[in-house]
Amino acid sequence: MKIETMFRHTREAFKSLKRNTWMTFAAVSAVAVTLLIFGIFLVFAFNISYMASELDKQVAIRISLSQTATNDDIDQLREKIENDSAVKSVDFIPKEDGLKRMKEQWGEDEKFLKGLENDNPLPDILEVQAKNPQQTESLANKLSKYNFVEHVDFGQGVTDRLLDLSGWVRNVVLIFGLGLAVLAAFLISNTIKLTIFARRREIEIMRLVGASNWFIRWPFFIEGGMIGVLGAIVPVTVVLLGYNAVIGILGAGEAYSFFKLLGMWPLSLYVAGITIILGVFIGVWGSLISIRKFLRI
Amino acid sequence: MIEMHDVYKVYGNGVKALNGVDMKIDQGEFVYVVGPSGSGKSTFIRLMYREEKPTHGVILINGVNVKRVRDWKIPYLRRNIGVVFQDYKLLPNMTAYENVAFAMEAVEAPKRKIRRRVQEVLELVGLHDRMSALPSQLSGGEQQRVSIARAMVNNPSFVIADEPTGNLDPENSWDIMYLLEEINAQGTTVVMATHNREIVNTMRKRVIAIEQGVVVRDEHQGEYGYED
Numbered sequence: 001m002k003i004e005t006m007f008r009h010t011r012e013a014f015k016s017l018k019r020n021t022w023m024t025f026a027a028v029s030a031v032a033v034t035l036l037i038f039g040i041f042l043v044f045a046f047n048i049s050y051m052a053s054e055l056d057k058q059v060a061i062r063i064s065l066s067q068t069a070t071n072d073d074i075d076q077l078r079e080k081i082e083n084d085s086a087v088k089s090v091d092f093i094p095k096e097d098g099l100k101r102m103k104e105q106w107g108e109d110e111k112f113l114k115g116l117e118n119d120n121p122l123p124d125i126l127e128v129q130a131k132n133p134q135q136t137e138s139l140a141n142k143l144s145k146y147n148f149v150e151h152v153d154f155g156q157g158v159t160d161r162l163l164d165l166s167g168w169v170r171n172v173v174l175i176f177g178l179g180l181a182v183l184a185a186f187l188i189s190n191t192i193k194l195t196i197f198a199r200r201r202e203i204e205i206m207r208l209v210g211a212s213n214w215f216i217r218w219p220f221f222i223e224g225g226m227i228g229v230l231g232a233i234v235p236v237t238v239v240l241l242g243y244n245a246v247i248g249i250l251g252a253g254e255a256y257s258f259f260k261l262l263g264m265w266p267l268s269l270y271v272a273g274i275t276i277i278l279g280v281f282i283g284v285w286g287s288l289i290s291i292r293k294f295l296r297i
Numbered sequence: 298m299i300e301m302h303d304v305y306k307v308y309g310n311g312v313k314a315l316n317g318v319d320m321k322i323d324q325g326e327f328v329y330v331v332g333p334s335g336s337g338k339s340t341f342i343r344l345m346y347r348e349e350k351p352t353h354g355v356i357l358i359n360g361v362n363v364k365r366v367r368d369w370k371i372p373y374l375r376r377n378i379g380v381v382f383q384d385y386k387l388l389p390n391m392t393a394y395e396n397v398a399f400a401m402e403a404v405e406a407p408k409r410k411i412r413r414r415v416q417e418v419l420e421l422v423g424l425h426d427r428m429s430a431l432p433s434q435l436s437g438g439e440q441q442r443v444s445i446a447r448a449m450v451n452n453p454s455f456v457i458a459d460e461p462t463g464n465l466d467p468e469n470s471w472d473i474m475y476l477l478e479e480i481n482a483q484g485t486t487v488v489m490a491t492h493n494r495e496i497v498n499t500m501r502k503r504v505i506a507i508e509q510g511v512v513v514r515d516e517h518q519g520e521y522g523y524e525d
Contacts, residue, residue, distance in 0.1 A: 005405055202388060202399075208346070209451065210376035211403035213369055 005215070012219035013226055016195040023191040024227065030184035031231025031282055034177060035275050039239035041173040042271050048166040050262050061130070061140045061154040064123040069148040077148055078126060086131055086139050093125040123150060181282050188227050188286025189293075192220050196294045203295070217295065220287045228283025232276040239275075240268050298324055299345060299455065299488070304354035306340050306510075314340035316510035318354070322488060324454065327481045329497050330490040331521055332507040338490050341507055342459050345488065346378045347371055359454070376404055379448025379456040379485075383463035385440045387432040393419065393443045394428040400447045418446040422476055438469030445476060449485070456480060458489040462496065470496065494521040 017024045065074060074092070082090050093101075099120055103110045128143065130136045136154055144152040196203070206216050247261055299322040306315040314337045322328055332338045343349045344356055347363045356363045358374065366374055387396050394415055401411045419425050422442040432440050441461060448456050458477065462470035474496055481487045491497060497504060497520065504519025505512055514522065 002405060004408065008402065201386070205386060205388065205399065205447075206403045207372070208375065208380050208386075209400040209403050209447070210372040210374070210378075212372045212405075215372075215403060215405065 001214075001218075006218075009218040009222050013222035016198070016219070016223050017226060019198060020191055020194045023187075023194055024230075027184065027187040027191045027227045027286070028231045030180070030187045031228055031279055032234045034180035034184045034282065035232050035279055036235035036238060037173065037180065038177055038278060039235045039271055039275050041169070041177070042274060043239060043243050043267070045166060045170060046267055046270065047262055048162060048169075052162045052166075059136070059154055061128040061136060061143060061152060063126040063128060063143055063149050064151040065126065066148045066150045067123065069124070073148050074124065074126075077146060080146070081126065081128060081143065084139075084142075086135050088129045088131040090129075091127040093127060095120045095122040095124050098122040098125060184231070184282050185286040185289065188224050188283055189289035191227065192224055192287045192290035193294050195220060195223060196290060217291055220291050220295065221284055224283035224285075224287030225280045226283065227286070228279035228281065229276060231283070232279030236272045236275050239271060240264070243267075243271075298322065298357070298359055299486070300355075300357040301344070301351075302355040302357075304344065304351045304356060306337070306344065306349060307352045314510055315344075315351075318507075318510070318512055320505060320512055320515060322486060324486055325481070325484055327478070327487045327500075327502040328489070329502055329504045329519070329521075330488065330507065331492075331497060331504055331523065333523065336507045337510040338507050339459065340510075342457055342488070342490050345455075345457050346380050347374060372404075376451055377453050377455065379445075379451070379453040381441070381444050381448050381456060381458040381461045383460040385432070385437075385444040387440055387443055387447075389432055392429045392431055393424055393435065393439075393446075396432070396443055397447045397450050400450050404451060406451075414450055415446075418450050419443075421449065421479075422446045436469070437465050438472055441465060441469070441473050442476065445473070445480070449480060453485065455486045455488065458487065460490055460492065462491065462493050467495070474500065494523070497521040 065077075069077070078090055078092060081087055096117075099113065099116060099122055102122070103113055106113065128139070130139045140152050140154045143149060203216055244264060247264065250261060301318050301320050304315055304318040305313075307313050316337075318337075318341065330338055330341060340349060344351055344363075345358070347358075347366070350364055359377065361374065363374065388399065391399060397415045397418060398411050401414065406414075416425065416428075419428055422445055424439060424442055424446065427435060427439060430439075432443070435443065441464075445456075445458075445461075448458075456477070461477070462473055465473065470493060477487050477489065478500070501518040501520075503517045504514065504521070506514035506519075506522060
């Protein structure tokens, strides 16, 4: 298609947006609300997965020791680990302490654990902290090969739960967001319907003189896409300004070791990009509904 | 060339508009299509520019079977056909010039070519000094001339006119007829449905008469043949 033609289509689309001011406003608002929710979720999602990966690196390595290990074996192993240059500290948690901790966690349900004192099934544990959090994983892999080491884990529990949470939030947002997106698309399709109606004479003449089907359709797609982009501008701005403020209060990547937030860059690029693309998608989808239903070519 | 072979048209509501039409119009001919209201005249005309599809039978436009043409190719078929209506169908917010140029813009003609060609056809229809007038500022005859200019601007090989003089007084009607005759003289085929007895009987061109969906008369230098 020629640039000239594209300009023409864009001009037509703009004209129509102006002609149906209130419908345009309603459609843009609906897109904006939808995308605001998506935008906030995106920021959360990016941060949660970031935090999870950070936590993975930070948490202690728990080594479950073989039941057959004697105290001497354990001391030797402990010494060997402490001498590793990558290790910051090593704590020994005997199985009695492990049971005590478990009882504390279980609270009322502690009665189920009664009687276990005499025949404690829990392993003794060595808790190892890496000097450099980034090395936690490689250190854990190394430790798992040592004698009397039965099992090694490092924080999957916490990060898994965090990821579970984010998955759950994602599902809720997806269902809710999908509903809103349908509503927004419906409002857009109504705006486009008005445009098709307002331009029905032009369309009739275009058909008669042999304008190609795409020549006739393009302005409506552009109009829908523009509604999507306009609807994305507000939520992108709000989400990014809001996030910037949150970072200002909590501090990105410092202050709290747990709430390690992503910086503005490149997060803002991702959020803006994804949100705008989604807006255009909703807009074009809305146009498509009306074009298929009302544009007789 | 336009050919119809055993063409039937039955509308969705069961109305049988055409019941087996056979005819052939050669390139460069001038043909009147006459018949009482509800005779199938309009359907006959609409089939020619593929506004309707035949229920049965074959329609060939320059050898192309219009029923077989894929939907996306129909626009290209229509570029070869100019259509003129009783009610002009001009866009009210565009000037005469813009109305004609619109037809070229819609087929993505280059800008420079548009300017030259639009002026040329507006001159042909005698409106070169009314180019910047809106339809509301033009008389009925002038509006119809703009619509003929629009039909001609893409150099079609056929002009199909559905009662082009239906809303005009005799004087303006004759102006339109002279114009169509001139267009025909330049080699464009003209097919015109009409109720205007005086014009048909005076100009003595080929006449196809349609009644109850069939061609009942097809004469060269024919007459209108109906009492109104």
